[in-house]
Amino acid sequence: MKDMLLQVEPLIPALRRYARALVRNRANADDLVQDCLERAVSRWYQRRDGDVRAWLFTILHNLAVNQFRQSASRGRHVPIDETNEDNFGEAAAQEQKLMVQDVLNKLARLPEDQRAVLLLVAVEDLSYADAAKVLNIPVGTVMSRLSRARERLQQEIEGIADNISTNVVPLRSEK
């Protein structure tokens, strides 16, 4: 168990960050991470060779998806922090700090599968192959979801009013 401690402990902050960004609720996110760590402890000797980080993110992601499914079937929505969305006027948006908060609000509007891929790749630095493993999808699907996620987030950031802008030139049509 000592090698487990050495390999897993340093990754807990990143697992928290991913869980929080995905479910947007601190208590729920930490519960998921706790479940994830408990499963990791109980399965440590059963894991296949490979990247421990990808393995942990896989466990965490599956737990999060189960939670999404359960709350969806109960008709309860994952709480999304919409606080003072209206306060982000054009002037305020100049400020880096507010933009940072704002980008999380925008991110929350993305479908869960797009959010997951963007977070794993752009924030958690998983390789495309590892992200594919975590999400249990082909790498090609990772790429198309990543592309959709970035386009969608950009639309959110630019706002509906900017959608008429012709500056956005996708290189290929979305699947």
Next chain:
Amino acid sequence: MNHRPITEDDLHAYVDRVLEPERQAEVAAYLGDHPDVAKRVAAFTDQRDLLRAALAPIAEEPLPAELNLSRIIENRARRPSVARWAMAAMLLLSIGGLGGWAVRGALQASPEGLVALAQEATASYNVYAPDRVRPVEVRASDSAQLVQWVSDRLHRPVKVPDLAASGYRLMGGRLVATQHGPAAMFMYDDDHGSRLVVLTRPMSSADQNAPMTSQSQGDVRGFAWADDGVGYSLVGHAAPESLRPIANEVRRQARPI
């Protein structure tokens, strides 16, 4: 020069800084010639920087006590809760009568579905393992038929674990009735004739996933767990130390992760 065409995937890999240096330079040169695409790529890069900046503080927060890994490992080592529940349940049930019946209701309402599963496995073991005439309904020689049958009844593909590496041969199996619907039972024996039972069935929605816990009722011991909605219990007349690696093997085969 003969460059490979720049793809959408290259643009994302450029944003994520995972291209080989040479390709990175090619994409950069392409972007220099295509301001529209460059603008889009710059926006994606800004997104990435913003997201990282916005989420970085979460990873800086001190870990709450519940996420202390040493503590989780320790708690697990001394967690007897499920086994204790099972023993308490059996004790109360054995008192019998209305009291036991009422407790049964209370336990069913409890979220601990593994207890029920382990009880079902133990009950099957107690009934079928001592049977010298017909311990299994479908023999191992007809295992394809067995798999088809139980998969149909459980409405999901069921794999028969192969425990040859642990010294146990499949004898066969059957469908058994439980309070929670049909379950598939597989029986194994070793060269000394000692038998093991693996019982599997779908779990209720509350117990889709549950870590492996040790179970014992009388001198029948074993382990139970649930992965992705399917519960498993392995029981036998053997020491938990010898059963645990076999349970791990069953779990690994059923759902490698």
